[in-house]
Amino acid sequence: MKRIRAFCAALTTLGAAGYLGLGIAVADEPPPPPKPAPPSDGPSPLGTPGRGYALGGAHVLGIPYDEYIMRTGADWFPGLDRQIVDYPAGQVQGHTLERLFPGIGEFGDRYVPGLGLDGPSVGESVDVGTPNVINAIREGGQGTVIGLSEGAMVLNDVQAKLAYDPAAPPPNELSFAMYGDPVARHAFGESFLTQMFPVGSVVPSLDYRIPPPVESQYDTYQFISAYDSIADWPDRPDNWISVANAIVGLATGHTAVAFTDPSMVPPQNIRTTVNSRGAKTTSFMIPEEHLPLVLPFKYLGVDQETLIKLDAVLKPYVDAGYSRHDNPLTAPITVDPVNGYDPAEVTAPATQAAFGGGADPVSQLLAGMQYVLNNPPQG
Numbered sequence: 001m002k003r004i005r006a007f008c009a010a011l012t013t014l015g016a017a018g019y020l021g022l023g024i025a026v027a028d029e030p031p032p033p034p035k036p037a038p039p040s041d042g043p044s045p046l047g048t049p050g051r052g053y054a055l056g057g058a059h060v061l062g063i064p065y066d067e068y069i070m071r072t073g074a075d076w077f078p079g080l081d082r083q084i085v086d087y088p089a090g091q092v093q094g095h096t097l098e099r100l101f102p103g104i105g106e107f108g109d110r111y112v113p114g115l116g117l118d119g120p121s122v123g124e125s126v127d128v129g130t131p132n133v134i135n136a137i138r139e140g141g142q143g144t145v146i147g148l149s150e151g152a153m154v155l156n157d158v159q160a161k162l163a164y165d166p167a168a169p170p171p172n173e174l175s176f177a178m179y180g181d182p183v184a185r186h187a188f189g190e191s192f193l194t195q196m197f198p199v200g201s202v203v204p205s206l207d208y209r210i211p212p213p214v215e216s217q218y219d220t221y222q223f224i225s226a227y228d229s230i231a232d233w234p235d236r237p238d239n240w241i242s243v244a245n246a247i248v249g250l251a252t253g254h255t256a257v258a259f260t261d262p263s264m265v266p267p268q269n270i271r272t273t274v275n276s277r278g279a280k281t282t283s284f285m286i287p288e289e290h291l292p293l294v295l296p297f298k299y300l301g302v303d304q305e306t307l308i309k310l311d312a313v314l315k316p317y318v319d320a321g322y323s324r325h326d327n328p329l330t331a332p333i334t335v336d337p338v339n340g341y342d343p344a345e346v347t348a349p350a351t352q353a354a355f356g357g358g359a360d361p362v363s364q365l366l367a368g369m370q371y372v373l374n375n376p377p378q379g
Helices: 002-015 065-071 091-099 102-110 121-138 150-162 192-196 239-254 295-299 304-319 343-355 361-374
Strands: 051-055 081-084 144-150 174-179 220-225 270-274 280-286
Touching: 051 121, 051 150, 065 081, 065 280, 065 343, 091 102, 102 270, 121 144, 121 150, 150 174, 220 239, 239 295, 239 304, 295 304
Parallel strands: 051 081, 051 144, 144 174, 174 220, 220 280
Antiparallel strands: 270 280
């Protein structure tokens, strides 16, 4: 029954983002826990200079896919010679619906070409994306591999494949950056998938096997939007307010985290560990300016003072679902009305560059819909 409930939760939570566990545990021996990094003399540049190998999330109709990929992490890793690494980027609804209702993909495309009611699974997409990334690295040389959402799942597999490959690039020639990683195990918590499904489990809605943690030789940067249900699921999921807030956080921050910048992250929201191979993993938890449950009221015109009061009322209930908030001295800042980011604001430049229109959320949505109607997929 627990697995059935988890399967239903997976479809509800991750289907909204465009993709997502259940199965048989095949427990690999986990690596030793990472140790804290030694103190440094100051911040160092992120990533490895050179190429920027970029992968986007699920290929959802109406999203300016290439524009989003090229802008992912642009303010965190400037100066890279970026290239898009192609892979199928399958959607959970396509893989699942076509199996449940054979022929639904053809039916949907008859009325809305490119709707994506069938197509490759997430697991199949990762299987294709991994060798594509490795080949791109071998052809393009040193740099930073950047993955958003499903693209980060590909990066996890790439790290696993390169971990003990004698032909892999040396550690100083490659690094990885993951935004909204659906299999994240970060310094502030874990993803939905890694909490709900044990290592080795196959997620039927994704056709994807949950991987064990990887002892990569490469430095890794993890970017998590606070309360994003994909990458930052409550570790006390019986708290329904936390769950509701996280599901809304998927819509507000899961993709938008890719367009944030370093000024939006408080120092206590940056934590670095070093694994047994000497590689650093740095987690950045990026707060929105309001709780995801509160943020929509801003777009409806509610004034800032009222929004801050709503945050103050709801936040203790939301944070009760995350054990990281049990100790106020070590808890990250997860709502910041001054420096926290507005998802619509940070996403607007990419949407406007692709579609035009206004910067507010409704205008961005309408511009995307209008573009799809005027430019249906070919063939």
